[in-house]
Amino acid sequence: MKMITAIIQTHKLDDVRESLNEVGIMGMTVTEAKGFGRTKGHTEIYRGAEYQINYIPKFKIELVVEDSIEEKVIETISKTAKTGKIGDGKIFVWDIETAIRIRTGETDEQAL
Protein backbone atom coordinates (compact mmCIF):
# COMPACT_ATOMS: atom_id res chain seq x y z
CA MET A 1 0.00 0.00 0.00
CA LYS A 2 1.09 3.53 -0.68
CA MET A 3 0.07 6.81 0.82
CA ILE A 4 -0.12 9.58 -1.68
CA THR A 5 -0.09 13.13 -0.38
CA ALA A 6 -0.68 15.91 -2.83
CA ILE A 7 -0.62 19.65 -2.23
CA ILE A 8 -2.77 21.26 -4.91
CA GLN A 9 -4.27 24.57 -5.97
CA THR A 10 -7.54 25.23 -4.19
CA HIS A 11 -9.56 25.58 -7.38
CA LYS A 12 -8.41 22.16 -8.64
CA LEU A 13 -9.89 20.09 -5.81
CA ASP A 14 -13.17 19.17 -7.48
CA ASP A 15 -11.48 18.22 -10.76
CA VAL A 16 -9.00 16.02 -8.92
CA ARG A 17 -11.70 14.30 -6.87
CA GLU A 18 -13.80 13.55 -9.95
CA SER A 19 -10.95 12.14 -11.97
CA LEU A 20 -9.71 10.06 -9.02
CA ASN A 21 -13.19 8.57 -8.64
CA GLU A 22 -12.91 7.34 -12.21
CA VAL A 23 -9.62 5.63 -11.36
CA GLY A 24 -11.41 3.72 -8.58
CA ILE A 25 -10.07 5.12 -5.32
CA MET A 26 -12.05 4.22 -2.20
CA GLY A 27 -11.72 7.48 -0.32
CA MET A 28 -9.49 10.37 0.51
CA THR A 29 -8.87 13.00 3.17
CA VAL A 30 -8.80 16.72 2.39
CA THR A 31 -7.25 19.38 4.59
CA GLU A 32 -7.21 23.12 4.11
CA ALA A 33 -3.52 23.88 4.24
CA LYS A 34 -1.29 26.92 3.99
CA GLY A 35 2.30 27.05 2.95
CA PHE A 36 4.92 28.35 0.63
CA GLY A 37 7.13 26.92 -2.08
CA ARG A 38 8.85 28.66 -4.94
CA THR A 39 6.10 31.29 -5.06
CA LYS A 40 6.84 32.36 -1.47
CA GLY A 41 3.78 34.42 -0.57
CA HIS A 42 1.97 37.36 -1.96
CA THR A 43 1.22 40.89 -0.83
CA GLU A 44 -2.18 42.26 0.08
CA ILE A 45 -2.93 45.95 0.34
CA TYR A 46 -5.35 47.41 2.87
CA ARG A 47 -5.84 51.16 3.12
CA GLY A 48 -2.61 51.73 1.27
CA ALA A 49 -0.49 49.56 3.58
CA GLU A 50 1.16 46.47 2.14
CA TYR A 51 1.00 43.25 4.09
CA GLN A 52 3.23 40.31 3.24
CA ILE A 53 1.19 37.10 3.22
CA ASN A 54 3.81 34.39 3.67
CA TYR A 55 1.55 31.37 3.41
CA ILE A 56 -0.75 30.72 0.49
CA PRO A 57 -3.92 28.63 0.90
CA LYS A 58 -3.76 25.16 -0.68
CA PHE A 59 -5.59 21.89 -0.31
CA LYS A 60 -3.71 18.88 0.98
CA ILE A 61 -5.24 15.61 -0.17
CA GLU A 62 -4.18 12.28 1.29
CA LEU A 63 -5.16 8.85 0.09
CA VAL A 64 -3.94 5.32 0.70
CA VAL A 65 -4.15 3.01 -2.31
CA GLU A 66 -3.18 -0.49 -3.36
CA ASP A 67 0.19 -0.72 -5.05
CA SER A 68 -1.51 -1.73 -8.29
CA ILE A 69 -3.15 1.67 -8.86
CA GLU A 70 -0.38 3.85 -7.43
CA GLU A 71 1.01 4.87 -10.81
CA LYS A 72 -2.45 5.55 -12.17
CA VAL A 73 -3.38 7.77 -9.21
CA ILE A 74 -0.17 9.77 -9.44
CA GLU A 75 -0.63 10.23 -13.15
CA THR A 76 -4.23 11.35 -12.67
CA ILE A 77 -3.40 13.91 -10.01
CA SER A 78 -0.44 15.22 -12.00
CA LYS A 79 -2.56 15.66 -15.08
CA THR A 80 -5.67 17.11 -13.43
CA ALA A 81 -4.03 19.47 -10.96
CA LYS A 82 -1.69 20.96 -13.53
CA THR A 83 -2.17 24.50 -14.76
CA GLY A 84 1.42 24.94 -15.91
CA LYS A 85 1.86 27.97 -13.70
CA ILE A 86 4.03 28.37 -10.63
CA GLY A 87 2.22 27.14 -7.51
CA ASP A 88 0.66 23.95 -8.87
CA GLY A 89 1.90 21.99 -5.88
CA LYS A 90 3.64 18.68 -5.19
CA ILE A 91 2.97 14.98 -4.77
CA PHE A 92 4.66 12.78 -2.16
CA VAL A 93 4.47 9.00 -1.97
CA TRP A 94 5.43 6.67 0.82
CA ASP A 95 4.98 3.11 1.98
CA ILE A 96 2.23 2.19 4.38
CA GLU A 97 2.83 -0.68 6.78
CA THR A 98 -0.65 -1.41 7.97
CA ALA A 99 -4.21 -0.16 7.57
CA ILE A 100 -7.09 -1.05 9.89
CA ARG A 101 -10.78 -0.32 9.49
CA ILE A 102 -12.00 0.68 12.93
CA ARG A 103 -15.58 -0.52 12.50
CA THR A 104 -14.78 -4.11 11.49
CA GLY A 105 -11.17 -4.66 12.38
CA GLU A 106 -10.34 -5.60 8.76
CA THR A 107 -6.73 -4.96 7.84
CA ASP A 108 -4.59 -3.80 4.93
CA GLU A 109 -6.16 -3.97 1.46
CA GLN A 110 -9.51 -5.02 2.93
CA ALA A 111 -9.48 -1.92 5.08
CA LEU A 112 -9.05 0.58 2.26
Next chain:
Amino acid sequence: MINSGDTSWILTATALVLFMTMPGLALFYAGLVRSKNILSVLMHCAAICCLASVIWLAIGYSLAFSGDGAYIGDLSKVFLSDVTRDSVSGTIPESLFFSFQMTFAVITPALIVGAYVERIKFGAVLMITSLWLVLVYAPVCHWVWGGGWLSELGVYDFAGGIVVHVTAGVSALVIAKMLGNRSGYPDQIQPPHAPWMVMVGASMLWVGWFGFNAGSALTAGTDASMALLVTHISAATASLVWLIIEWLRFGKPSLVGLVTGTIAGLATVTPASGFIGPMGGFICGLAGGIVCYYCVDLVKVKFNLDDSLDVFAVHGVGGATGTLLVAILILPIFAGVGLGEGVSVFNQIVVQATGIISTVIWTVLATTAIVLITKKVTGLRVDDEDEIEGLDYKAHGETGYKL
Protein backbone atom coordinates in the same frame (compact mmCIF):
# COMPACT_ATOMS: atom_id res chain seq x y z
CA MET B 1 -45.82 72.23 21.23
CA ILE B 2 -45.09 68.63 20.32
CA ASN B 3 -45.31 67.73 16.64
CA SER B 4 -46.08 64.06 16.10
CA GLY B 5 -44.37 63.96 12.68
CA ASP B 6 -41.14 65.35 14.08
CA THR B 7 -41.39 63.05 17.07
CA SER B 8 -41.90 59.99 14.88
CA TRP B 9 -38.88 60.76 12.80
CA ILE B 10 -36.57 61.46 15.72
CA LEU B 11 -37.73 58.25 17.44
CA THR B 12 -36.69 56.43 14.28
CA ALA B 13 -33.47 58.39 13.91
CA THR B 14 -32.52 57.60 17.51
CA ALA B 15 -32.82 53.90 16.79
CA LEU B 16 -30.78 54.33 13.61
CA VAL B 17 -27.95 56.12 15.41
CA LEU B 18 -27.81 53.50 18.16
CA PHE B 19 -27.65 50.88 15.40
CA MET B 20 -24.53 52.64 14.07
CA THR B 21 -22.63 51.60 17.19
CA MET B 22 -24.46 48.37 17.93
CA PRO B 23 -23.54 46.54 15.83
CA GLY B 24 -22.43 48.72 12.85
CA LEU B 25 -19.24 50.27 14.18
CA ALA B 26 -18.50 47.18 16.27
CA LEU B 27 -18.47 44.94 13.19
CA PHE B 28 -16.65 47.52 11.07
CA TYR B 29 -13.82 47.58 13.60
CA ALA B 30 -13.95 43.88 14.48
CA GLY B 31 -13.32 42.84 10.88
CA LEU B 32 -10.25 45.09 10.70
CA VAL B 33 -8.38 43.49 13.59
CA ARG B 34 -6.75 40.07 13.85
CA SER B 35 -8.94 37.09 14.66
CA LYS B 36 -7.51 36.80 18.19
CA ASN B 37 -8.90 40.22 19.08
CA ILE B 38 -12.32 40.24 17.47
CA LEU B 39 -14.27 39.78 20.69
CA SER B 40 -12.30 42.43 22.55
CA VAL B 41 -13.26 45.01 19.93
CA LEU B 42 -16.94 44.00 20.01
CA MET B 43 -16.72 44.14 23.79
CA HIS B 44 -15.19 47.62 23.76
CA CYS B 45 -18.05 48.93 21.62
CA ALA B 46 -20.76 47.20 23.64
CA ALA B 47 -19.36 48.25 27.02
CA ILE B 48 -18.86 51.83 25.85
CA CYS B 49 -22.45 51.88 24.64
CA CYS B 50 -23.74 50.93 28.07
CA LEU B 51 -21.32 53.07 30.04
CA ALA B 52 -21.83 56.19 27.92
CA SER B 53 -25.61 55.87 28.24
CA VAL B 54 -25.47 55.82 32.01
CA ILE B 55 -22.93 58.66 32.19
CA TRP B 56 -25.08 60.68 29.81
CA LEU B 57 -28.02 60.25 32.17
CA ALA B 58 -25.95 60.91 35.27
CA ILE B 59 -24.14 64.06 34.20
CA GLY B 60 -23.26 64.28 30.50
CA TYR B 61 -26.56 65.61 29.26
CA SER B 62 -26.74 68.20 31.99
CA LEU B 63 -23.22 69.47 31.33
CA ALA B 64 -23.94 69.69 27.59
CA PHE B 65 -27.50 70.96 27.44
CA SER B 66 -28.37 72.99 30.52
CA GLY B 67 -27.70 76.49 31.78
CA ASP B 68 -26.34 79.44 29.82
CA GLY B 69 -22.63 79.10 30.55
CA ALA B 70 -20.24 79.83 27.71
CA TYR B 71 -18.02 76.82 28.37
CA ILE B 72 -20.02 74.23 30.27
CA GLY B 73 -23.59 73.56 31.35
CA ASP B 74 -24.74 73.30 34.94
CA LEU B 75 -25.95 70.42 37.09
CA SER B 76 -29.68 71.17 36.91
CA LYS B 77 -30.40 68.14 34.70
CA VAL B 78 -28.28 65.60 36.53
CA PHE B 79 -30.15 62.28 36.28
CA LEU B 80 -32.77 64.27 34.33
CA SER B 81 -33.97 65.56 37.69
CA ASP B 82 -36.07 68.43 36.34
CA VAL B 83 -37.27 66.63 33.20
CA THR B 84 -40.78 65.20 33.27
CA ARG B 85 -42.82 63.13 30.85
CA ASP B 86 -44.30 66.39 29.51
CA SER B 87 -41.06 68.35 29.10
CA VAL B 88 -40.63 69.65 25.58
CA SER B 89 -37.52 70.43 23.57
CA GLY B 90 -38.38 72.27 20.35
CA THR B 91 -41.20 70.25 18.85
CA ILE B 92 -40.31 66.90 20.41
CA PRO B 93 -40.43 65.52 23.97
CA GLU B 94 -37.27 66.27 25.92
CA SER B 95 -37.01 62.57 26.80
CA LEU B 96 -36.56 61.96 23.09
CA PHE B 97 -34.09 64.81 22.60
CA PHE B 98 -32.10 63.35 25.50
CA SER B 99 -32.14 59.89 23.92
CA PHE B 100 -31.21 61.11 20.46
CA GLN B 101 -28.25 63.02 21.88
CA MET B 102 -27.36 60.01 24.01
CA THR B 103 -26.80 57.91 20.90
CA PHE B 104 -24.24 60.52 19.79
CA ALA B 105 -22.55 60.36 23.18
CA VAL B 106 -22.42 56.58 22.69
CA ILE B 107 -20.86 56.47 19.24
CA THR B 108 -18.29 59.23 19.73
CA PRO B 109 -16.12 57.50 22.36
CA ALA B 110 -16.72 54.22 20.51
CA LEU B 111 -15.11 55.73 17.41
CA ILE B 112 -11.89 56.14 19.43
CA VAL B 113 -11.72 52.36 19.94
CA GLY B 114 -10.06 52.16 16.53
CA ALA B 115 -6.97 53.90 17.88
CA TYR B 116 -6.17 51.54 20.73
CA VAL B 117 -7.34 48.08 19.64
CA GLU B 118 -5.30 44.92 20.20
CA ARG B 119 -3.17 46.23 23.07
CA ILE B 120 -5.16 48.28 25.57
CA LYS B 121 -6.31 47.08 28.99
CA PHE B 122 -10.07 46.74 29.28
CA GLY B 123 -10.12 48.77 32.48
CA ALA B 124 -8.36 51.58 30.65
CA VAL B 125 -11.09 51.56 27.99
CA LEU B 126 -13.76 52.13 30.63
CA MET B 127 -11.73 54.73 32.49
CA ILE B 128 -10.81 56.71 29.39
CA THR B 129 -14.40 56.60 28.12
CA SER B 130 -15.86 57.84 31.40
CA LEU B 131 -13.47 60.74 31.82
CA TRP B 132 -13.56 61.58 28.14
CA LEU B 133 -17.33 61.99 28.02
CA VAL B 134 -17.28 64.41 30.94
CA LEU B 135 -14.10 66.33 30.08
CA VAL B 136 -14.14 66.42 26.28
CA TYR B 137 -17.47 65.45 24.79
CA ALA B 138 -19.85 67.28 27.14
CA PRO B 139 -17.99 70.62 27.06
CA VAL B 140 -17.48 70.68 23.28
CA CYS B 141 -21.09 69.58 22.77
CA HIS B 142 -22.11 72.50 25.00
CA TRP B 143 -19.90 74.96 23.09
CA VAL B 144 -21.44 74.03 19.75
CA TRP B 145 -24.97 72.74 20.40
CA GLY B 146 -25.77 73.69 23.98
CA GLY B 147 -25.66 77.47 23.55
CA GLY B 148 -21.97 77.83 24.43
CA TRP B 149 -19.36 80.20 23.03
CA LEU B 150 -18.91 78.56 19.62
CA SER B 151 -22.62 78.64 18.96
CA GLU B 152 -22.63 82.33 19.98
CA LEU B 153 -19.78 82.85 17.55
CA GLY B 154 -21.96 81.41 14.78
CA VAL B 155 -20.11 78.16 14.04
CA TYR B 156 -21.93 75.76 11.71
CA ASP B 157 -21.81 72.12 12.72
CA PHE B 158 -25.03 70.42 11.72
CA ALA B 159 -24.52 66.88 12.97
CA GLY B 160 -21.12 66.75 14.62
CA GLY B 161 -18.14 67.44 12.39
CA ILE B 162 -16.55 69.20 15.35
CA VAL B 163 -18.50 67.72 18.25
CA VAL B 164 -18.15 64.10 17.13
CA HIS B 165 -15.48 63.63 14.49
CA VAL B 166 -12.82 66.19 15.39
CA THR B 167 -12.99 65.31 19.09
CA ALA B 168 -12.85 61.55 18.44
CA GLY B 169 -10.20 61.81 15.72
CA VAL B 170 -7.85 64.04 17.70
CA SER B 171 -8.22 61.99 20.87
CA ALA B 172 -7.50 58.87 18.84
CA LEU B 173 -4.20 60.34 17.75
CA VAL B 174 -3.24 61.42 21.27
CA ILE B 175 -4.15 58.05 22.78
CA ALA B 176 -2.34 56.11 20.04
CA LYS B 177 0.78 58.19 20.65
CA MET B 178 0.70 57.80 24.44
CA LEU B 179 -0.23 54.12 24.35
CA GLY B 180 2.45 53.22 21.81
CA ASN B 181 2.27 51.12 18.68
CA ARG B 182 1.18 47.50 18.64
CA SER B 183 4.18 45.23 19.02
CA GLY B 184 5.60 44.37 15.63
CA TYR B 185 4.07 47.47 14.03
CA PRO B 186 4.21 48.03 11.14
CA ASP B 187 6.11 45.08 9.62
CA GLN B 188 4.66 42.15 11.50
CA ILE B 189 1.04 43.24 11.75
CA GLN B 190 -1.35 40.88 9.99
CA PRO B 191 -3.99 42.32 7.69
CA PRO B 192 -7.71 42.63 8.56
CA HIS B 193 -9.01 39.16 9.42
CA ALA B 194 -12.49 39.58 7.93
CA PRO B 195 -12.90 42.20 5.20
CA TRP B 196 -16.48 41.01 4.63
CA MET B 197 -17.32 41.97 8.21
CA VAL B 198 -15.82 45.42 7.62
CA MET B 199 -18.19 45.85 4.68
CA VAL B 200 -21.24 44.69 6.65
CA GLY B 201 -20.41 47.08 9.49
CA ALA B 202 -19.76 49.98 7.13
CA SER B 203 -23.09 49.37 5.42
CA MET B 204 -24.88 49.54 8.76
CA LEU B 205 -23.03 52.76 9.55
CA TRP B 206 -24.11 54.18 6.21
CA VAL B 207 -27.79 53.45 6.84
CA GLY B 208 -27.54 54.61 10.45
CA TRP B 209 -25.95 57.85 9.28
CA PHE B 210 -29.29 58.82 7.75
CA GLY B 211 -30.54 59.02 11.33
CA PHE B 212 -27.38 60.79 12.46
CA ASN B 213 -27.47 63.59 9.88
CA ALA B 214 -31.13 63.82 8.86
CA GLY B 215 -32.15 63.32 12.50
CA SER B 216 -30.02 66.30 13.48
CA ALA B 217 -32.63 68.51 11.80
CA LEU B 218 -34.76 67.59 14.85
CA THR B 219 -37.76 68.05 12.56
CA ALA B 220 -39.25 65.92 9.81
CA GLY B 221 -39.21 68.35 6.92
CA THR B 222 -37.09 69.83 4.18
CA ASP B 223 -33.89 70.04 6.24
CA ALA B 224 -34.02 66.37 7.18
CA SER B 225 -34.83 65.31 3.63
CA MET B 226 -32.03 67.28 2.02
CA ALA B 227 -29.61 66.17 4.75
CA LEU B 228 -30.40 62.55 3.96
CA LEU B 229 -29.86 63.13 0.25
CA VAL B 230 -26.51 64.91 0.59
CA THR B 231 -25.34 62.32 3.11
CA HIS B 232 -25.94 59.53 0.65
CA ILE B 233 -24.36 61.38 -2.28
CA SER B 234 -21.24 62.21 -0.29
CA ALA B 235 -20.86 58.61 0.90
CA ALA B 236 -21.27 57.22 -2.61
CA THR B 237 -18.89 59.76 -4.13
CA ALA B 238 -16.13 59.28 -1.56
CA SER B 239 -16.41 55.49 -1.97
CA LEU B 240 -15.82 55.86 -5.70
CA VAL B 241 -12.94 58.26 -5.13
CA TRP B 242 -11.22 55.72 -2.87
CA LEU B 243 -11.90 52.94 -5.36
CA ILE B 244 -10.42 54.92 -8.24
CA ILE B 245 -7.31 55.96 -6.32
CA GLU B 246 -6.61 52.35 -5.33
CA TRP B 247 -7.31 51.05 -8.79
CA LEU B 248 -4.87 53.54 -10.32
CA ARG B 249 -2.24 53.11 -7.64
CA PHE B 250 -2.30 49.35 -7.03
CA GLY B 251 -4.10 47.95 -10.04
CA LYS B 252 -6.84 46.46 -7.86
CA PRO B 253 -9.75 48.23 -6.14
CA SER B 254 -10.28 46.69 -2.69
CA LEU B 255 -13.47 46.20 -0.71
CA VAL B 256 -11.92 47.53 2.50
CA GLY B 257 -10.79 50.57 0.52
CA LEU B 258 -14.22 51.26 -0.91
CA VAL B 259 -16.00 51.09 2.43
CA THR B 260 -13.31 53.19 4.10
CA GLY B 261 -14.11 55.79 1.47
CA THR B 262 -17.76 55.48 2.45
CA ILE B 263 -16.99 56.37 6.06
CA ALA B 264 -14.72 59.24 4.98
CA GLY B 265 -17.54 60.66 2.85
CA LEU B 266 -20.04 60.29 5.67
CA ALA B 267 -17.78 61.97 8.25
CA THR B 268 -17.00 64.81 5.85
CA VAL B 269 -20.61 65.64 5.02
CA THR B 270 -21.74 65.44 8.65
CA PRO B 271 -21.16 69.07 9.70
CA ALA B 272 -22.49 70.35 6.38
CA SER B 273 -25.44 68.05 5.85
CA GLY B 274 -28.25 70.38 6.92
CA PHE B 275 -26.93 73.46 5.15
CA ILE B 276 -25.95 72.32 1.67
CA GLY B 277 -27.51 71.05 -1.56
CA PRO B 278 -26.87 67.97 -3.71
CA MET B 279 -23.81 69.45 -5.47
CA GLY B 280 -22.45 70.30 -2.03
CA GLY B 281 -22.82 66.65 -1.09
CA PHE B 282 -20.95 65.62 -4.20
CA ILE B 283 -18.13 68.06 -3.46
CA CYS B 284 -17.92 66.91 0.16
CA GLY B 285 -17.54 63.35 -1.11
CA LEU B 286 -14.79 64.28 -3.56
CA ALA B 287 -12.87 66.31 -1.01
CA GLY B 288 -13.37 63.87 1.87
CA GLY B 289 -12.34 60.89 -0.24
CA ILE B 290 -9.13 62.46 -1.49
CA VAL B 291 -8.02 64.20 1.71
CA CYS B 292 -8.73 61.25 4.00
CA TYR B 293 -7.03 58.79 1.65
CA TYR B 294 -3.77 60.69 1.77
CA CYS B 295 -4.02 61.31 5.51
CA VAL B 296 -4.16 57.56 6.17
CA ASP B 297 -0.75 57.32 4.51
CA LEU B 298 0.50 60.41 6.29
CA VAL B 299 -0.26 59.09 9.77
CA LYS B 300 0.92 55.53 9.15
CA VAL B 301 4.01 56.11 7.03
CA LYS B 302 5.21 59.62 7.80
CA PHE B 303 4.34 59.77 11.49
CA ASN B 304 4.79 55.99 12.03
CA LEU B 305 1.87 56.25 14.43
CA ASP B 306 -0.32 53.22 15.04
CA ASP B 307 -3.76 54.82 15.08
CA SER B 308 -4.64 51.27 14.24
CA LEU B 309 -7.93 51.67 12.39
CA ASP B 310 -7.30 55.20 11.07
CA VAL B 311 -9.71 57.08 13.31
CA PHE B 312 -7.86 60.37 12.96
CA ALA B 313 -7.32 60.20 9.22
CA VAL B 314 -10.88 59.18 8.41
CA HIS B 315 -12.99 60.81 11.13
CA GLY B 316 -10.90 63.69 12.43
CA VAL B 317 -9.69 64.88 9.06
CA GLY B 318 -13.02 64.18 7.35
CA GLY B 319 -14.96 66.06 10.03
CA ALA B 320 -12.59 69.04 9.89
CA THR B 321 -12.65 69.14 6.09
CA GLY B 322 -16.45 69.20 6.06
CA THR B 323 -16.53 71.84 8.78
CA LEU B 324 -14.40 74.15 6.63
CA LEU B 325 -16.31 73.34 3.44
CA VAL B 326 -19.61 74.41 5.02
CA ALA B 327 -18.58 78.04 4.73
CA ILE B 328 -18.45 77.73 0.94
CA LEU B 329 -20.99 75.03 0.14
CA ILE B 330 -23.66 76.81 2.17
CA LEU B 331 -23.80 79.51 -0.53
CA PRO B 332 -26.93 79.67 -2.72
CA ILE B 333 -24.85 79.07 -5.87
CA PHE B 334 -24.28 75.54 -4.55
CA ALA B 335 -27.98 75.31 -3.60
CA GLY B 336 -27.10 75.81 0.06
CA VAL B 337 -29.21 77.70 2.57
CA GLY B 338 -26.96 80.79 2.46
CA LEU B 339 -24.87 82.52 5.10
CA GLY B 340 -26.36 84.83 7.74
CA GLU B 341 -26.98 88.50 6.95
CA GLY B 342 -23.76 90.46 6.50
CA VAL B 343 -21.50 87.43 6.96
CA SER B 344 -18.84 86.88 4.29
CA VAL B 345 -17.41 83.53 3.28
CA PHE B 346 -14.06 84.59 4.67
CA ASN B 347 -15.57 85.54 8.03
CA GLN B 348 -17.35 82.22 8.17
CA ILE B 349 -14.19 80.28 7.34
CA VAL B 350 -12.46 82.05 10.22
CA VAL B 351 -15.33 81.11 12.53
CA GLN B 352 -15.26 77.49 11.36
CA ALA B 353 -11.48 77.33 11.76
CA THR B 354 -11.77 78.85 15.23
CA GLY B 355 -14.19 76.08 16.13
CA ILE B 356 -11.84 73.39 14.87
CA ILE B 357 -8.65 74.82 16.37
CA SER B 358 -10.12 75.54 19.79
CA THR B 359 -11.62 72.05 19.88
CA VAL B 360 -8.30 70.49 18.85
CA ILE B 361 -6.43 72.36 21.58
CA TRP B 362 -8.91 71.49 24.31
CA THR B 363 -9.14 67.89 23.14
CA VAL B 364 -5.37 67.41 23.12
CA LEU B 365 -4.98 68.89 26.60
CA ALA B 366 -7.89 67.06 28.17
CA THR B 367 -7.11 63.73 26.49
CA THR B 368 -3.48 63.92 27.59
CA ALA B 369 -4.61 64.45 31.17
CA ILE B 370 -7.12 61.61 30.90
CA VAL B 371 -4.53 59.17 29.60
CA LEU B 372 -2.06 60.15 32.32
CA ILE B 373 -4.70 59.64 35.03
CA THR B 374 -5.72 56.31 33.50
CA LYS B 375 -2.12 55.18 33.36
CA LYS B 376 -1.84 55.76 37.11
CA VAL B 377 -5.15 54.15 38.03
CA THR B 378 -5.58 51.14 35.75
CA GLY B 379 -2.46 51.07 33.59
CA LEU B 380 -2.71 51.38 29.84
CA ARG B 381 -1.29 48.36 28.05
CA VAL B 382 -1.64 44.65 28.54
CA ASP B 383 1.71 42.89 28.92
CA ASP B 384 3.54 41.58 25.86
CA GLU B 385 2.50 38.00 26.35
CA ASP B 386 -1.19 38.90 26.50
CA GLU B 387 -0.81 41.05 23.42
CA ILE B 388 0.69 38.15 21.49
CA GLU B 389 -1.91 35.64 22.72
CA GLY B 390 -4.72 38.05 21.91
CA LEU B 391 -7.10 40.03 24.08
CA ASP B 392 -10.10 37.78 23.45
CA TYR B 393 -8.87 35.01 25.68
CA LYS B 394 -6.48 36.99 27.84
CA ALA B 395 -8.85 39.81 28.76
CA HIS B 396 -12.26 38.20 28.38
CA GLY B 397 -11.71 34.44 28.62
CA GLU B 398 -13.43 33.78 25.33
CA THR B 399 -12.33 32.93 21.82
CA GLY B 400 -13.96 34.21 18.67
CA TYR B 401 -13.31 31.25 16.45
CA LYS B 402 -13.18 27.62 17.45
CA LEU B 403 -11.54 25.01 15.28
